[in-house]
Amino acid sequence: MATKRAQMMEETRAKLIRAARQAFATKGYAAASMDDITAEAGLTRGALYHNFGGKKGLLQAVVDQIDQEMVTRMLAAQARAASRWDGLLEEGVAYIEMALEPEVQRIMLLDGPAVLGDPSQWPNQNACLQRTAQTIQALIDEGTVKPLDAEAAARLINGAALNAALWIAAADEPRAVLAKAVEAFRQLATGLLKPKGDAG
Amino acid sequence: MATKRAQMMEETRAKLIRAARQAFATKGYAAASMDDITAEAGLTRGALYHNFGGKKGLLQAVVDQIDQEMVTRMLAAQARAASRWDGLLEEGVAYIEMALEPEVQRIMLLDGPAVLGDPSQWPNQNACLQRTAQTIQALIDEGTVKPLDAEAAARLINGAALNAALWIAAADEPRAVLAKAVEAFRQLATGLLKPKGDAG
DNA sequence: GCTGACACATACGTGCTGTATGTCAATACA
DNA sequence: TGTATTGACATACAGCACGTATGTGTCAGC
CATH class of the missing domain: 1.10.10 (Arc Repressor Mutant, subunit A)
Known part of the structure; x- marks a missing residue:
């Protein structure tokens, strides 16, 4: 060898x-x-x-590893869903739940952006975000979602999930807050849906 | 004296x-x-x-000052709107635009959370967020918005705006991206609206 | 078997933070 | 009005962590 x-x-x-x-x-x-x-x-x-x-390089390596794990879990969540739209919602919920883990929160959501800069600029190109954008683009193509910029929608959706997660994690009763956040997330996401019978 | x-x-x-x-x-x-x-x-x-x-105390003081300024601008944006719902949207847009400023971005969105922890735990109690929550609660009370947890909705909306801002600021053509982000934000926000003719 | 290269260890200098101590001005009091 | 005391701020010092420069042992190639 x-x-x-x-x-x-x-x-x-x-x-x-x-x-x-x-x-x-x-x-x-x-x-x-x-x-x-x-x-x-x-x-x-x-x-x-x-x-x-150096120290930053090590953080980058850790971030890349966790990012990969998160994508894997998001893919699994989407695969379990009945429809593609449900898949998007499940991805979001999975994201929120992952962000409950202190490891993800501290490294990916707090220190990562502060030290390495905007996540979308990371070498790895933030695989999580790209996943969401692809799913949304597919939903636009199939006519489920309003025709808007997929990347913009993905950023907003992910951002909403992210902040929900930060909120939950800092709460006294994370489980109770999680339920409220997930409910609000599902409702908010319907804003992307195309009204029934629209010409498109 | x-x-x-x-x-x-x-x-x-x-x-x-x-x-x-x-x-x-x-x-x-x-x-x-x-x-x-x-x-x-x-x-x-x-x-x-x-x-x-100490150094953290100084950062806290800076954060508090900027937070106050942001609330002032959000109030002004809301006051200019025709309806309360438009006020919420304008608040969000104002938030996105403020987050374009390097000062706000670096201090409030990156270093602040990383050093001081979750914004909702800050002593000042993050006045921006409270503003949004109050507005949403009023919209729920008047029947414009679905009956969901106002704080949860506020966190999601603010989070969406926040990430949009981070995205815009890192973009090559901020103005073009801003337009896409604002459009997506307006669409997403409609998910909170109560469908017409609903019993509530 | 020797040599070059590479992975890693060790030693040192620099810069920053936090604390402990010193100093001077402003207030309070007689 | 003169003095004592408090408090705002300056200065000196110690500890720690990062980055770099240099040393050392081990593995592939001729």
């Missing part, structure tokens, strides 16, 4: 990402020290700088 | 907030050093710690 070194390197990257994910989620990006992270991974800052170029 | 010292203190607070606002907006919270800020204000870190307790 000509890949022994490459394999080792993948392993160290994985260990660093794992430790960083833990530290960023619990302490936040600013308060998480690179010495602690690398020590937790059984390494030193040398490995970190070699593999990720 | 027993207020000479108090007056001086207000002046120093104002100077520090002004300098901090400038620095936070241009360089971001993390990259803005307290030495630079206080020097710009013609003071030292001693004054800063005495008046605001």
Whole structure:
């Protein structure tokens, strides 16, 4: 195998990402020290700088990993839905529920945008958002949704879900608030629907 | 006058907030050093710690000030509208437009939540959000809007506007994107409207 | 088996934050 | 009016974290 070194390197990257994910989620990006992270991974800052170029690079790697996981879950949620429209709603609800997890909230919704800038500008191009935009475009094409800019609608829908999630997570009784938020989300989303019998 | 010292203190607070606002907006919270800020204000870190307790306290003060300004502008936007429903839409549009300003974006939308936590937990209680919630509650009471949780709807609407703004600000042609976003926002918001002839 | 390259470790300098202490002016009081 | 005390602010210091520059051991190629 000509890949022994490459394999080792993948392993160290994985260990660093794992430790960083833990530290960023619990302490936040600013308060998480690179010495602690690398020590937790059984390494030193040398490995970190070699593999990720710096602290921001490590955060980027963590963000990319979580983003991928979120897309997977959104696809699963959509696949369970009866119709494409229901699929969009389920995606949104799945997004809200994922954002309840402290890890997602802290890293993806708070520190990520603050440190790396606007999510839509991330190298990964924010796969979650693209998923939603594609679904909305399909709904426009099939005539279910009003003919408006798919990306704009996706941003608004995702933004609504995002803020709902932040609200829920900070609430005293997350479960009760979740129900209210999901209900409001479903109602709000109907604004995108084309009125019945419209010429289109 | 027993207020000479108090007056001086207000002046120093104002100077520090002004300098901090400038620095936070241009360089971001993390990259803005307290030495630079206080020097710009013609003071030292001693004054800063005495008046605001630390860097986070200073950010909080800046956030509160901007929050107040935003409420003022939202009230003005609502006042110009013909109906209460239009007022809600105009508030949203005003919010989007304000979020185009780098100062608002960087401080209120990125660094603020990341450093101080969820906006709804801020001491000031996020006046912008409360405004929107009040307006929606009034619309529910008058029968224009479906009977749902006003706070939930406000969070979703504000979140949608917020993300639209982040998107616009990062776009190559902000003006063109603004038009698309505002249109999508207006359409989305109709999801809150009660269907005509509904019993309510 | 030797050499070059690469992955990672170690050491050091710099800058920033927070605190502890000092100083001077303004108020209160006699 | 003179003095004591409070409080606003300045200064000095310690600790920590980041980034870089340099060193070291191990793996592929000839």
